[in-house]
Amino acid sequence: MSYRFIGKKLRLGRILRDDKAVVFAFDHGVEHGPKDFPEQYVNPKKILSLVVDVVDAVMLLPGVAALTSDIWAGKTALIVKVTSKTSLRPEESRLLQSPFGTVEDAVALGADAVAATVYWGSRQEDSMLRYWVEVKNSAEYYGLPCLQLAYPRGPAIKNRYDVEIVRYGARAAAESGADLIKTYYTGSTETFRRVVEAASGVPVLMSGGARAKTPLDFLKVVKSVMDADAQGVVVGRNIFQSVDPRGVARAIVAVVHEGLEPEEAVEYVRT
Numbered sequence: 001m002s003y004r005f006i007g008k009k010l011r012l013g014r015i016l017r018d019d020k021a022v023v024f025a026f027d028h029g030v031e032h033g034p035k036d037f038p039e040q041y042v043n044p045k046k047i048l049s050l051v052v053d054v055v056d057a058v059m060l061l062p063g064v065a066a067l068t069s070d071i072w073a074g075k076t077a078l079i080v081k082v083t084s085k086t087s088l089r090p091e092e093s094r095l096l097q098s099p100f101g102t103v104e105d106a107v108a109l110g111a112d113a114v115a116a117t118v119y120w121g122s123r124q125e126d127s128m129l130r131y132w133v134e135v136k137n138s139a140e141y142y143g144l145p146c147l148q149l150a151y152p153r154g155p156a157i158k159n160r161y162d163v164e165i166v167r168y169g170a171r172a173a174a175e176s177g178a179d180l181i182k183t184y185y186t187g188s189t190e191t192f193r194r195v196v197e198a199a200s201g202v203p204v205l206m207s208g209g210a211r212a213k214t215p216l217d218f219l220k221v222v223k224s225v226m227d228a229d230a231q232g233v234v235v236g237r238n239i240f241q242s243v244d245p246r247g248v249a250r251a252i253v254a255v256v257h258e259g260l261e262p263e264e265a266v267e268y269v270r271t
């Protein structure tokens, strides 16, 4: 049997415990800049310390993964994101993610998976796809699963949350060989189920998005995607911008892994 096949299966199993996953995303320092963070979490060590023993994996850019290895190592799985872009760029070039690291960096860091963004529909779709294929090919060699942040964005896309658009991106991600797909919530269980179907068996994880009004509102969204047969969530702002990041992370785990109703799970959150 192929060594790579076994490696990929083992690594995926570390992220998708019981076939479901809650991933903490903390790459916003580049994507949005430090302004996204409450002051006490600008240094990633503190926020990571609060959640590493709660979530199944953390998704970090290579530099922060290295700087915080003493915190996540042995506590949770690591997904190294190898593309990014700053919001300091002029508007017209913000729909391109650039290489921020390599698969070899991810392997060297001890990652369980590698992640890269493709803005489907962007004028720079072609160059992002080229890097995606490069990442995918190297990752296959090492038996490393590839998560694609399949984000439809571009001049032709009026509403990036529209179900037809989101399922198109999810399908394109599946067809480009993604092992895990991270994409936007489409507003209801019925529509998100169509996204999951379009992904044709590739696990779909919902991207958290901007902070919801209340933790309960966000937990209802998490429940909705789980009811749509999604396999979990990748959440940043709804955890690190909340008043109780650990409590919110624990509540999300309760909905995703333990099947709790949002109204029950919210009890984990201190107000």
Ligand code: FBP
Binding pocket: 025, 026, 027, 028, 031, 032, 149, 207, 208, 209, 210, 234, 235, 236, 237, 238
């Ligand atoms: P959130 O849960 O905070 O939305 O994080 C998910 C994520 O994809 C991050 O990985 C990334 O930094 C950010 O959203 C990108 O946000 P935007 O939608 O502004 O590009």
